[in-house]
Amino acid sequence: MSAGVYGRQGLAMAFRERFSFERKRRGLSQRDVADVLCVSKASVSRFECGRRQISAVELVVLACFFGMTFSQVLPEGRLQL
Numbered sequence: 001m002s003a004g005v006y007g008r009q010g011l012a013m014a015f016r017e018r019f020s021f022e023r024k025r026r027g028l029s030q031r032d033v034a035d036v037l038c039v040s041k042a043s044v045s046r047f048e049c050g051r052r053q054i055s056a057v058e059l060v061v062l063a064c065f066f067g068m069t070f071s072q073v074l075p076e077g078r079l080q081l
Helices: 004-025 030-037 041-049 056-066
Strands: none
Touching: 004 030, 004 041, 030 041, 030 056
């Protein structure tokens, strides 16, 4: 899969920003999201800092929890597996 206009770093950066923005917009703590995803608070912090990639399963849970589609969560709806 081509990284497109964002480049590989741009895709990750856009997800990190979106993830953090949506969490904060809803007034949720990292612990709140961690509990929903069944991960540690540190893992959520790593998602937001770009030090950990979200798994496909975690992405499905996150999108459902936020009431969003994949195309809203990921730039251009791209998922690299």
